[in-house]
Every structure is written in C-alpha cells, then in structure tokens.
Amino acid sequence: MSSSWEDAPISPWSRFGDGEWLLDIRTAGRRADQNRFSWAAPMPECSRISGHDHSHLIRAAKHFLWSMHFDPPRGRKRSSATSLQQKAMLLRPIIGWMAGEGLSRFAEIDPAAVERFCTWLRRRPSRAGHDSIRPATVTNYLLAIKDLYRQRSKLADAPLIDPLPLETTYEAAGHTRASKGSIPFIPDRQAIAILNEALRWIEKHGETIVMAEAIRLEARERGLATGVFRQASYHVRRALRAARLSDPSGERLDGAYAARQAAVHLVEACYIVIAGFVGMRVSEILSMKVGAIEYRPIGETGVDQAYVVARLFKTVDDPDGRVERWTAPAPVARAVDLLERLSAPLRAASGREELFLVKNTQYGEIVPVTHMHIAWRINDFARHVGVPDHDGKPWQFSTHQFRKTFARFVARRDRTQLLGLADHFKHASVAMTARGYVGSDFDLHSLINHEARAETAAALDRLLAARQLGGKMGERIVARNARFRGRAGEQVRRDYVAFILEETDLRIHACDYGWCVFQQETSRCGGELEPDEAGRAPAVCLSCANMVIEAKHGSYWRDRRERNAALLPCANPMTAAVLNEAIGQCERVLAQIGDDHGQE
Template sequence: MFKDVVLEAGAHHWRLAASALYPDAEPIINWRKLLPVDKGTKHQRAYLTKSSKEFLEALIDMPSAQRRGTLSHATVENWWRWLRRLVVWMVERDLWRFSQLGPEAMLEFLRERSVAADGSGERLRNGNVFVVLMRWLWDLRFDYTASLRVNPSDLMYEIDRLFPPKQRHGWKAVDEAVALPLLRDAIWWLKVHGTTLQATLRKRALLERGFVGITADARSKARTQAYRAFAAEPEFADMARDLGMEGARPYYALRRAVNCTEGACLIILLFMVGFRCRELVSMDSDAMVREDSEAGEPLYRLRGVAAKKGGEARTWVASGPVVDAVEYLVSMHVDARTFAGQKALLIGRRGGNPVVAGSAAKRISTHSIGPRMLCFANSAFRDDRPRLKHLHPHSARKTFARFVVLRDKRALESLAYHYGHTHRLITDGCYVGSDIELAQMVNEESRRDLAAGLTDILSSSVIAGKAAGNLQKFAGSGTSKLRGRKALESLVDRLIGQGVQLAPCDWGYCVYSQALSACRGDALGPNEANRSAEVCSSCANFVVTDKHRGWWTERAERDAQFLDTKGLPAQTVAWVQRRLDGTHQVLRSLNAGRLHATSQNQSE
C-alpha cells in the first residue's frame, strides 16, 4: 500500500498519488515542517523525524488501511496533520520520543484538544481523532523506534470524561420541520432573485472588462457610478431588502447576495441528491448530461467521481430543481471560468468578493461549503423560520436519506446503491437510523418534561435554593409578573430555545450550568454519580418549589427520629445532625417564600 500511495519518498518530501476526487491537487508532505524551528539538538530532531516517518509508513501499511483497496492522499495528509500537532506539543514540553509520553502527559494533551483554545470552554467535535491516534501509536508500537509505552485503553475512564461516548457521533440529520422549509426557501430564492443577481454580475463583468488602459482613479469612479445604478434598480432593492441589507452599500449587498445564492444552490444539491461534500466540489461544469427515456422523456444525470471505490466514475440522477441549480452555477461564473481555463463547477472567491474575468478562478474548498449554506439559512428574510447554528454538508446527506426512507422504507436497497454502500445495513445504521419515529417521540417527550419543569418553577408562588435569586428576573415573586398562560408559555419556549438544561429529581430542580456545578458535571449535564440532596442544596444551580416540600419534610422527620436512638456514636450523630440542619435550612427558605407570597397577596 505504501508504494501505491507514496510515489516518491525523499529525505525531506513525500510526493503522494493524487486521488481522482482532487483534480487540481499536487499532494506533498514536507517533513521539514514537522518540527518547530530552532528547537532541540540536531540528533533530537533527526531521531523524532525518523520515528514519525516510520510510524506514518506503518499506518499506511496497516491491515485496516489495506482492506480498503485504495487510500486517498487526503486521508494520509490528515494523519500527518494530526501527528504533527502531537509532535509540536511534545517538543514544546521537551519530549523528543514517543516513549516519553506518560499517562499524565497523554491526558494533558487530550485535555487541551477536547476544548477550544479561545477559552470559551466549547467542546471540539474533532478532538476524538487524537484518541484514535494514540491507539494507533500503541497498536503499531513494534513498527517504529522509541514507540509509545502506555496503552491508552488503561486510561479510558479519564478519556471518557474528556470525550463522552454520547458526543462521539457523526453529523446528525436535520429535522424535517427545519429541512423542508429550508429547501423550499432555497428553490424560491433561486426563482425570484436568481435572474436579478445574474444580470447584475453580467453588468459588473462587462464593466471590469472595459477597464483596460485607464487609470485607477477612473476605474474607481466608474465602479461607484455602476453600483449606484445597481442600487437604483427595483429588483436589486428587493433582493437587498430580503437580505437585510437595505441601506447598505451596494457592493456589500452584492457580495452577500452572491454568498446566499451559492448557498441556496448548495442546499438544493446536497439535500436533494445526497452528495458527499468532496464529490460535489470535484464536479466540473460539464457534469450535466441529458438522456432520453424509452418514452421520450428527458432524463438528466450528473457525472462525477465517487468518494469510495477508489474514486471511480459514477452518475447521479438529477431532478428539476437540481438541474436548475447546476445550470445556474454554470452560468454564474462562466466568464471567469473561461478566462482562467477552469473546469470546476464551483468556483472559490477570495475574501468573498464576486469573481471577475482576469482573476485567478480556482476550485472551491470544502471548508467553504458549510459557511455558504449557513449564510443562506440565516438570511434576514428567514427570520420567522427555525434557526440553525450549524449546518454541515454531511447533515444534508443524512437528511436526504431520511427523506427517502421515511416515505417508503422499501427504498432502502436503492438508497444503499445510490450512496455506494456495500450493504444496506450500513445505510440503515449510519444514515437512516433504526427507528426514526421512536427517536422523534423521545425528543418530543423530553421537551414536554422540560417545559413542565420550567412551568412549575416560573409559575410557583414559592421558590427556594441558591438559583432562586437568579430566576426572580423571570418569575418575579410569584405569578404577578407572568399574568396569563400565553405569556408563561412564550417565556418557557424562549428559555428552551436558548438551550436551558433542567435536571429534575425528587428533592428539586437543577437549572444546569457547568461553570456553577457542585457535582462537577460536564457539557452534557450533571454528574449523576456525584448528585445527592446535600451536594445539590449547596449548588448555585439548585431550585426547590412547593412541589418538593413533602420530600424534605419526610427527610427531616426521619433524621429527627434517628437522632432519638440511644447509643449512637458521636461521629454518626454529628453527620446526621449536619444533614438535618441542611434540611431545615431548605424548609425555612420555603416557609419564608410562602410567608412573603401570602403577605404580597394580602397587600394586593
């Protein structure tokens, strides 16, 4: 496998065989960039580089890679980037051999890779790849020098705390209630504003083409006049208004329009065909072909390269909206594509600026697909639609699978063939899911439970606990500030939309915030192993309502009866008394809240 993937293995550069999915790629691994400059001795640098080369070669030749039959150069480049990040981290701590990575160092590295480096505390979705890298370093320890001596499996308890198993999943399908309006809006946008944008871009291209032999000042004045003329057109003004760019400079409105229109086309293609992102990016402008069926009806297909099966050629059937989106993308940058001799269907744009003939027209990067889609999804004219914080191309692929199977489960075999999977169980397990209806029912029931808990807190005349003070701005002192059921339901919906987490239990509610968690919970919620009435009552997330008064009263009575028992050890008495004092404190808070509510009602 190594000789098939690495065409030339020099001392400082490895030249890789480019995959058919990357028509413009010239992949090279530069080993001189593995280590930071001016770090370590010549021997240390050479020894660590030698060890890293041996590991990467063993990784390419490992049995699981050979079973694929082919190995993309992009996969090897990803492996090299992960390895380089680990090596740079080691060198900064004066660790020059993998054998020096002890348990503490390994966990420290994984801990840094589990959250964002900007201090926001946001968990990284791709951090788990470094756990996989550690396992490979252990599995291949006999194939490279100064190998790892610690088995990552011995640290799985600590690793699971950093990368909870619940977070180790791929991108999920977009809910149908969100995906269908998004797809309808994309088709609508292309029909209503596509022609306006295309005409504006054509005028701009003609303007730029006439700038030969004139001064920069003259070009600037001509552009200003042209953009004023664009803004004066009613169709352009309507498009800018829908983008929320009414009153903005026409240049910025045009740039936003290009981003959103490309995003609309991408949404149509990804949600209605189910491409892998790389399959779509590698597609050329002549990908559309027309065939006639036996009945004489036109049948359109898209030619491209499959991401699996060694990058062999394949086709996808294209429906009407897909045909319109492809034809629009072809004509959108036809001048720039012709001038640069570029065949790519999707053209990248430097700084988001519209492409003009004469500029370097390059194939778009896969990293630009998601932001384009999200730009359209969160456009101003969609303010009344469900909002999306993240929109990944693979989510669209999984959503397409849900579209197909939800309507006809007999189509699973055809869907597996369409996706290029070797067996329909792969499609069913990884893309569709075993029971979509059950998952939807569970999500709906969880939301109802969350809404019921928030309603109890916000409508209760008595709330106690350390989080009660923070909730007063929502609940006031009773229901005086939340008059009417509609107002309360609206507030609960808003809180749920903001992502509030509520963990109910027999003794109260946890309005969860990881930063304030006394049980040392994580991003997924409270730590169930550390939760208890004593821990919760001392936590800043804790809230009690009158609903829980019976639990605390019974607890106080049981502890009081227990303390009446004769012959108890002093330590036991001290511990139970301390627990009883905490129980009385909670009851006093509830009683004080009841008295306050009663006096306020009498004054009203």
C-alpha cells in the same frame, strides 16, 4: 545512505524521508495549504530530551506512517494521502509531549505514560472554542498510539507493551454515546425556510439575476474600453437602471454592487438546493464542472431522467476521485444551469471548468471555492433571507447538515427507501447492505439510527405527557401515564425516555395517521422488525395493539371522514355500509384525541 523506506515516494513531489511533505490530495473544496505538512517543528522549551532524540522520534513517526501506507495492520486499508496528513498532525503533538516528559523512544510508552498523556490532552484548550479538548479528539490520539503498537513488528521503534491493555481507545478517551455528539440535522422550521428561499431565488428570480450580472459585465467592458476607469461604473449604473430589474426582496438592481451581491447569493442558493435535494457531500458538489447535468432514458417509457455528474472522493483510491451520477430533480437541474451561466466569465478568464469559482481578493487569482468558504456563505445567505432563529439564536448551518437532513426526510417518511438511499449516497459496502444493514455502511447506518432514536425520544416524550390519545396503545398509555404529566413529571419522563432508549430496542414508527409503537408479537400488519408498509392501513392499524394517535394527526382523520361522507349520497347500500364504517372509525378517533371538529 537513506534506507529504502525513506526513499519511497509519498507523492510525485515528496518522499517519506523529507522534512516537508507536498501531498497529492485533489479532493474538491480543499485548500492548497492543507496538502502540505512540515516536520520542522521546534523542540518545546521544556524539552528533557536531546535534539538527536527529537530527530529520532520524527524519523520513527515517518517510518510508522510509511508502514500504514504500504503495509497496514491486517484487515485495514492502506492509509491514503489524506489519512497520512491527518495522522502526521496527531503525531507531532505526541512527540512534543514526549519531549516534555523525557521519553526519547516510542518504545518507552506504556499504560502509565498513556494515562499521563490523556491528562495532558484534557488540559489543552480546544481550538474550536470549547473549554477542553473533545473526547473524539482524544480518541484519535490514542488510536495513533495503539496503531504504533500494532505495527511494532514492522518498526525499529514502537511501544513494546500494549498501551491500553484493559480498555478500548474509546473507553480510555471517555468517548461514550453521550459525549460523542454528532453533526445535527437542520431543524424542520429552519430547513424548510432556507430551502424555500433558495428555491424562490432559483425558480422565480434566477433569470433576472443572471440577466443583471450579464448587463453589469457587458457595461463594465464598454466603460473600460474608453480608457477611463470611472467610466466603467457610470456605464454599469446607466445600463442597470435602464433595465429596471429587481432582486428577490424587491430592491432595484441599479448598481454594480447590488447586481454582484445578488449573483453571489444566487450561487449560494444553487448550492443549498443541490445539497438539500440531492444530499451530495460538499466535495462532490464542489467538484461539478461544465456539463454536470446528464439526461438518460428511463427504460422504454420515453421519459428522460436528469442526473448530476460529479466526482466521488471518499473510499476511492484515485486522487482525482471517481465519476459518479446522482438522481437530480428539476430544481437541481435548473440550479446547475444557472451556475454554468454565472460561472462562465470566471471560467473563460481562468481556463478552469469548475462551476464553483471565486476571485481571490488578496492575489486576484480565480480559484475553486473551498469547504470553509461555502460553509460561511451558506450562513451569509441564511442571514440575508431571514431564516428564523432556533431557540432564540441563529442556526449555524454546516455543509454536512444538508446531507443528514436529506437522509432524515427520506427515512422519516418511508423506511423502505433506505437501501435506495444507500445507493444514492454512493456508500461502498454492498455486502453489508445485503446482510440487512440500514444503508450500506456504518456512516449511513449511524445517520439513520440517530434520526430513529431522536424521533422515538421526541414522540415518547409527548405521548407520556398526553392526556388524550387515540388507538389501542394510546388508550393504554393515557390510563397509566399520570405520573409523567405536567411539570412535576418532567424529570421522571426524561429519565424514563432515556432508560427506554438505552436499555431497549424500542422504536416508534411514523405514518400520516399515527404512530406505531412496534411490537412484533401484537403486530397486525405482519411486520417482523418494523411495520410492513404493504400490510399497513388505517383500518388495520386501528385494530392493532401497537397504534397511538395524537392531536397532530387530527387533520388526517377529519379529511378521511369528509372524503367518505362526500361519497355517501351516491353510494349503493353495500358501499354505503363500508363508507359509514370508515366515517365511524374517524369520529371515534377524533373523539379520543379531543379534536374540536370531532363531531358535527
């Protein structure tokens, strides 16, 4: 007779005691096979435990996952179906290693066993193509073992001794800030190139491509109606040649393949524009259905604002996700309109409502696009439109990079918008926002903090190597940075930047006309933790000890000088005095940074 926990449902179709789990995970973009998990793993050839003991470990692992779902450790959320599947994927190799070690019970895991397990893990090749398994992956395994220990009072078999008594799971895995890594944002050159191309496809060529695809499908139907398959291709070619349409590169859309490929790339361009200009997660974008654009009035202005309507899955208990709305600029509304028209035939044939659909080439079934598929297609679009290389090789785009890049562009221009960004990103913890975090959860906090550190490191590196800088802080830096300049100072400069980032909370804040090496005690704008945008202005910053101006800012000061000079001939004496003072400020700055246009 099965115990009560084994009979508990893990989904409408499976129980915790089953040998195979069919999980209820409905996150958009997920493959169907990722919702199954089989416990029927064979015993390793080098096993030193019996088949009975092996079955006991599998049963104990299921019991542990049951406890994480129904009775998690204090302060932890119940494990979702997705988390259960991920934890099961970790427990299966742990059980295999235990069999090889001769450990027949989880209770036999102690600190020495964990140390041997870590050594074994680091010798395993990485499936991602790396020489060894990453510290982040080792951390995940150790977290599973630590959670077994935390749940010991609720389980029949669990570690009885703290497996990591003297260090955290991160320390034991070697998961430091240096080794952690992160999903990168897209470099500016590549981000601008791919977004510009995607916009061009949508705004200038979207109608043409949709028209070509409609002509192709209509002509194909006419050809198939004749009963001769070859007639379909003939009708398509004739109809497209008569239409005399061209793709974005100027090539004629005069055949079925050319029209279909253009339509495929247009779908990719639509995804890139939505991801790049809204910053939604891939699961949220792929969940979009017909009618995804909704217009709502902005107060009593008489103006309507467009919103993307999709489903949020992260942190949501409902497997179907929760309907949410994201502010959508005009190009995004245009992209969604094109997607609705392009997907109409597939939706009609399948009865589905999603905007991202594809015909499975193996079975001919129309199915939603997956995370993996759209990631591959983004890179295919980048190759097709000729996005420039980064450091001599093609940049490998991933879906989450667009979300990080969106946040980066917002954060680098105006840090006061970060709370709005947190709301736009649908992050969960409002209380954390109220306590002053940058964003509304650690995901956004780390994302923005990573960008701030990267921006500070790049700026520091340039400033320390500069021979001419403007602003009061700039003058001080130039007077003292001789040892950091040139090739001889490269390593010294890198070491110093690393020291500043690790050992201090110094951050350099950008604006159009310079950098603020922020220090509260000398701040003229009145900022406490960072520059106060309300009190910040060129004249204020020039009198501030925190200000640095480099050659890249020269265009701002030239433009400011010219605008003031243009007003001077018609100005009264009092206004002329103010204008001349502003012009003088500009000329002094341009002289400091060695701008060729500094003096007329």
